[in-house]
Amino acid sequence: MGTLSREDFADWATDGHGWVPKFSTTWDGMDVLVEEAAKQGIALQLISRFKDGVFIDFQCLAIAEKRLHGTISGKAPHAVCLAFLKSKGIDI
Numbered sequence: 001m002g003t004l005s006r007e008d009f010a011d012w013a014t015d016g017h018g019w020v021p022k023f024s025t026t027w028d029g030m031d032v033l034v035e036e037a038a039k040q041g042i043a044l045q046l047i048s049r050f051k052d053g054v055f056i057d058f059q060c061l062a063i064a065e066k067r068l069h070g071t072i073s074g075k076a077p078h079a080v081c082l083a084f085l086k087s088k089g090i091d092i
Helices: 027-039 076-087
Strands: 043-051 054-064 067-073
Touching (some): 027 043
């Protein structure tokens, strides 16, 4: 585990809709992103959402510079990645 580097972008894999970095598709990759966010003072909170006992999706909240940034996705690493990007001013 460590900080994100140029090599993290070298092995992107397509999801059929474009190119996606491994830190937004795997639990191990998400761990690297969470560590990097913490180093930058960004707090991340991941919430599993259910309705009537059935999983719906993941919601991730990023708190940076006293602002809250929220995202929703069907996959936890994707939700975390989107929230991190939003906290950096990148809205996808």
